[in-house]
Amino acid sequence: xxxxxxxxxxxxxxxxxxxxxxxxxxxxxxxxxxxxxxxxxxxxxxxxxxxxxxxxxxxxxxxxxxxxxxxxxxxxxxxxxxxxxxxxxxxxxxxxxxxxxxxxxxxxxxxxxxxxxxxxxxxxxxxxxxxxxxxxxxxxxxxxxxxxxxxxxxxxxxxxxxxxxxxxxxxxxxxxxxxxxxxxxxxxxxxxxxxxxxxxxxxxxxxxxxxxxxxx
Amino acid sequence: xxxxxxxxxxxxxxxxxxxxxxxxxxxxxxxxxxxxxxxxxxxxxxxxxxxxxxxxxxxxxxxxxxxxxxxxxxxxxxxxxxxxxxxxxxxxxxxxxxxxxxxxxxxxxxxxxxxxxxxxxxxxxxxxxxxxxxxxxxxxxxxxxxxxxxxxxxxxxxxxxxxxxxxxxxxxxxxxxxxxxxxxxxxxxxxxxxxxxxxxxxxxxxxxxxxxxxxxxxxxxxxxxxxxxxxxxxxxxxxxxxxxxxxxxxxxxxxxxxxxxxxxxxxxxxxxxxxxxxxxxxxxxxxxxxxxxxxxxxxxxxxxxxxxxxxxxxxxxxxxxxxxxxxxxxxxxxxxxxxxxxxxxxxxxxxxxxxxxxxxxxxxxxxxxxxxxxxxxxxxx
Ligand SMILES: [Cu+2]
Numbered sequence: 001x002x003x004x005x006x007x008x009x010x011x012x013x014x015x016x017x018x019x020x021x022x023x024x025x026x027x028x029x030x031x032x033x034x035x036x037x038x039x040x041x042x043x044x045x046x047x048x049x050x051x052x053x054x055x056x057x058x059x060x061x062x063x064x065x066x067x068x069x070x071x072x073x074x075x076x077x078x079x080x081x082x083x084x085x086x087x088x089x090x091x092x093x094x095x096x097x098x099x100x101x102x103x104x105x106x107x108x109x110x111x112x113x114x115x116x117x118x119x120x121x122x123x124x125x126x127x128x129x130x131x132x133x134x135x136x137x138x139x140x141x142x143x144x145x146x147x148x149x150x151x152x153x154x155x156x157x158x159x160x161x162x163x164x165x166x167x168x169x170x171x172x173x174x175x176x177x178x179x180x181x182x183x184x185x186x187x188x189x190x191x192x193x194x195x196x197x198x199x200x201x202x203x204x205x206x207x208x209x210x211x212x213x214x215x216x
Numbered sequence: 217x218x219x220x221x222x223x224x225x226x227x228x229x230x231x232x233x234x235x236x237x238x239x240x241x242x243x244x245x246x247x248x249x250x251x252x253x254x255x256x257x258x259x260x261x262x263x264x265x266x267x268x269x270x271x272x273x274x275x276x277x278x279x280x281x282x283x284x285x286x287x288x289x290x291x292x293x294x295x296x297x298x299x300x301x302x303x304x305x306x307x308x309x310x311x312x313x314x315x316x317x318x319x320x321x322x323x324x325x326x327x328x329x330x331x332x333x334x335x336x337x338x339x340x341x342x343x344x345x346x347x348x349x350x351x352x353x354x355x356x357x358x359x360x361x362x363x364x365x366x367x368x369x370x371x372x373x374x375x376x377x378x379x380x381x382x383x384x385x386x387x388x389x390x391x392x393x394x395x396x397x398x399x400x401x402x403x404x405x406x407x408x409x410x411x412x413x414x415x416x417x418x419x420x421x422x423x424x425x426x427x428x429x430x431x432x433x434x435x436x437x438x439x440x441x442x443x444x445x446x447x448x449x450x451x452x453x454x455x456x457x458x459x460x461x462x463x464x465x466x467x468x469x470x471x472x473x474x475x476x477x478x479x480x481x482x483x484x485x486x487x488x489x490x491x492x493x494x495x496x497x498x499x500x501x502x503x504x505x506x507x508x509x510x511x512x513x514x515x516x517x518x519x520x521x522x523x524x525x526x527x528x529x530x531x532x533x534x535x536x537x538x539x540x541x542x543x544x545x546x547x548x549x550x551x552x553x554x555x556x557x558x559x560x561x562x563x564x565x566x567x568x569x570x571x572x573x574x575x576x577x578x579x580x581x582x583x584x585x586x587x588x589x590x591x592x593x594x595x596x597x
Binding site for chain 1: 243244245246249250264266267268269270274276277292293305306307308310311312313314315318319375376377378404405406436438442513526528535536537538539540543
């Protein structure tokens with residue numbers, strides 16, 4: 001019974017916000033028309049506009065040291081017990097405390113409605129993190145020189161920037177050791193001739209900004 | 217109820233303006249995310265797809281309508297939950313999910329024969345699946361019954377390191393669902409000692425390292441809604457004798473189940489009945505797994521089918537992404553009472569490379585079957 005009342009209230013909130021938005025955008029006729037046409041259905045993926053808005057809302061409330069926290073990505077919240085609402089989950093990582101922060105944004109009310117935090121929880125790396133990991137790898141005196149040399153051999157030219165490399169990162173999250181708490185990843189690095197660097201033993205610790213080599 | 221309330225409120229507030237809301241509200245998703253396909257024999261599948269950042273291709277709100285019958289909802293959502301790749305020498309050990317959504321490979325027309333490439337990333341097509349049935353007429357051509365089956369395929373491909381994974385959701389015109397993953401692309405190229413690999417270079421120099429692909433799927437079954445669904449496990453005793461006797465175990469609590477050659481499971485809703493008054497169910501078979509078992513810190517590999525109580529934040533079988541939930545499926549399955557079951561199926565493939573694998577590597581598939589059991593009183597097709 002109580003639950004039903006809550007849902008009804010939430011529904012009312014969403015409708016009110018909807019009305020406000022219509023009023024705000026009514027001055028710009030073409031955009032408003034477009035906005036109405038693009039209204040996603042409940043189960044549709046988030047639109048680029050919703051992703052951008054959810055990211056802004058989730059990080060606006062972020063009063064932590066900037067530069068240490070980063071928005072990884074935004075994912076639609078598909079909780080079937082909250083189907084009436086259109087929600088997004090923003091994954092934010094705080095490298096200074098090695099904490100993952102997940103903020104649930106209600107796109108109807110444009111508010112953060114829930115926040116959960118945890119240490120030792122590592123969602124997949126973002127594109128920016130892959131690039132930063134490659135930068136750290138290239139900055140490593142020995143390994144970096146090796147990457148540049150391999151690139152030169154494969155491409156017949158000098159590596160200009162990390163974005164010249166085709167990158168894919170996977171989380172390295174062992175039960176023990178530094179990477180049990182830090183945000184560490186492994187990189188797959190594809191060179192222009194289609195070969196891959198042997199990076200299976202290389203781990204890039206984004207929290208400590210260090211590269212280390214595994215031994216086995 | 218709440219939807220009705222919302223619509224009423226919406227009506228009150230936005231006054232008597234044109235009412236597109238009810239139509240939209242009735243629809244779970246819209247084009248190009250809505251798939252609604254009636255196959256030639258009259259079987260109809262309706263579902264939504266989404267390319268999620270982490271899990272990649274996810275199908276939701278899957279509804280099956282057998283010919284001449286009412287629609288039955290099957291899955292609320294289903295997606296890959298992990299691809300665990302441990303190498304035989306012990307290292308490395310990869311968890312290939314992975315922001316699959318950003319590893320997605322753009323598909324060409326050739327990748328999606330006769331189909332439609334939704335957003336350029338997801339192929340929606342139909343293809344033949346061989347005989348649906350064949351029954352001889354004993355000399356009477358009119359009594360002969362034979363039909364060729366078709367299936368609806370929803371697929372996406374991901375580039376994860378050297379490998380390309382193709383993930384398929386196959387919806388048959390017999391009401392079956394076949395989730396499967398194919399591994400192709402290139403081998404890792406890692407060399408190892410002869411006991412951990414196979415020589416794929418000239419002579420006996422390059423021993424490519426053997427490894428496993430342990431693929432996990434997460435499926436939230438909701439047969440006509442989330443209430444009353446129950447998971448049962450079936451076994452047949454009497455091995456070594458002439459008789460086989462069936463035993464049924466109802467999994468009332470969260471369970472870590474292992475495969476048996478004749479064992480199967482079903483998700484059944486006792487309140488949803490077919491014309492024979494038998495409860496509607498979907499059966500899960502997992503008989504093609506290599507049943508990889510890892511060390512104690514990889515306890516998620518220690519069972520083949522997990523049954524857990526629905527929890528939105530339990531998304532991956534290992535390396536789960538939510539601080540609100542535990543980290544792996546073996547820890548989700550901790551004995552809680554199950555009122556809304558989620559099934560996790562683990563299918564392992566042990567990949568011992570061969571000369572033919574280089575290059576490009578011929579695709580190797582792994583998956584399992586979900587078949588309707590008593591959804592209709594007879595074969596509707
Ligand atoms: Cu393989």
